[in-house]
Amino acid sequence: MTDALETLRAPLVVEFPFTRSLGPVQSAFLTGLRERVPLGVRTEAGRVLVPPVEYDPETAAELRDLVEVGDTGTVTTWAWNPEPRRGQPLASPFAWVLVRLDGADTALLHALDAPGPEAVRTGMRVRIRWAAERHGAITDIACFEPAEAERDARREPRPHDGDFAEPVTGIVAAARLDYTYTPGRAQTGYLRSLAERRTVGERCPSCAKVYVPPRGACPTCGVATSERVEVGPRGTVTTYCIVNIKAKNLDIEVPYVYAHIALDGAGLALHGRIAGIPYDQVRMGLRVEPVWSEGGRYPDHYRPSGEPDADYDTFKELL
Template sequence: MPENLTAPLVVSFPFTRSLGPVQSAFLTGLRERTVLGVRTRDGRVLVPPVEYDPVTAEEIRDLVEVATTGKVTTWAWNGSPRPRQPLPHPFAWALVRLDGADTALLHALDADGPQAVRTGMRVRIRWAARREGAITDIACFEPCATAAAGHARAHSGEFPEPVTGITAPARLDYTYTPGRAQSRHLNALARHRTLGERCPSCRKVCVPPRGACPTCGVATTEQVEVGPRGTVTTFCVVNIKAKDAHIDVPYVYAHIALDGADLALHGRIAGIPCDQVRMGLRVEPVWKEGDRYPDHYRPTGEPDAAYDTYKESP
């Protein structure tokens, strides 16, 4: 029986962007415990603010300060918070229309349980102890005993040292489960064998297999062992070290058409200076103990393959 495979995967990167005058004023205001919106030509106050009217597409710059209290317009209970969410314990995600605003702001609402939350309830901002000009300067919303409403007023938008840019960490954690074709392929790699699948229509052998021919869209089931040697069809030299990578730069990543395969796969080339890697170079896999896949490919010492033998390999 083939092994059922799963793997935890994380996609993580920092997203850095500069801010225009409206977003800069909004985040600078949060740092100063002030909430700013923008007023449209028809008098609506938008919070969070935008730089262009979503109805007319007109540019809008008329900043308006709104209250730090408001009411819940809708909500959903989050009984199992994930890492890096606003609160470590169960809370509600709520849309809150602040007093003086005509649109609602999405944020966390700290409440004792779903029975303590209702549409129309009064809430107020709980500010973060340390503020730096980000939406997280609002730690969350919390129930508010008073029913008093704030009033919008014009605001100059002038603060010392305005926030001009933000870096937002983006992260996605998920568990990957390969399908039938990829599971066969990965289980074979653990035995230092490479399996592809042949299309019953065009007869091309796809490695790694996808369960369907990428050219014809026809389901594939016929297994074909390929390689282990192959030919470099194209390559690039990597000069930037990836975060947490244990590979010294520069290094070469290549498309490698394994013998018997019609589609090239990716692989790192080592055992040769970067400036000696070339199209047509014959290579073979190098395995490290315990690895499910080749650590890298190295030159075999064979003569280079003729261009006509690999020019059709994608």
């Protein structure tokens, strides 16, 4: 089974919301942005850091001395972005800039609204353009814009106690990665076989183990693999976990079970969902078979095959 295959390519999006709580320094910083008050933190050496951090990067000492800095600043370096992407601060071309706000000793990364790269330079004076609606996030700064002459005066930092009404105590940051995935020769063959309701791995010419999904090389011996071997379709549950939290956009009732399944003839267990059996009856050694998705492009889940459980000694090396 060594027929040449055209390598697959497909767009892929990895996206999830990341929820985190805030300590006193970050809480004050984001609450300050909501109130249009830029804050930094002063180190033991007297430097003012913006954005503020909770510990001195030089001494690791805890930092709590909040100071108010200006809403104007100086561009320290920049790069032009001719084609903004989804989720970036501006929809039209703009400059990424590092801005040292007046009174700060470090620079803040954000976007600068400018008509073109010829309008941007290191050393130019800029000011914050605040978002019309602010909720306590870095996006409360809509972007930077060139400073007006009458607002060009530099401001010295002044103490701030960080006290605000209804401080921001947590944020939800949306993490998203858009890219084109190219699975390579080995996984291209694996994916094409799944479309035919077959599971194909590759055998290592040195240790003779069959790896599914194939990687193009043996992870143990480090040698290239090319001999394609069909495995399964049935297999054995080696280990498993019970999931009690419902995932967003996943239409599966909890609790449910995910397991490592050693397909017959494979030298490595793969990951799959177990259904067709109460979650508390899933066990090591359970024999299962695939239930294919609508359209038959991949196994949607595995269910009991009705065979007797496998003996532990037959799968202990695959745990």
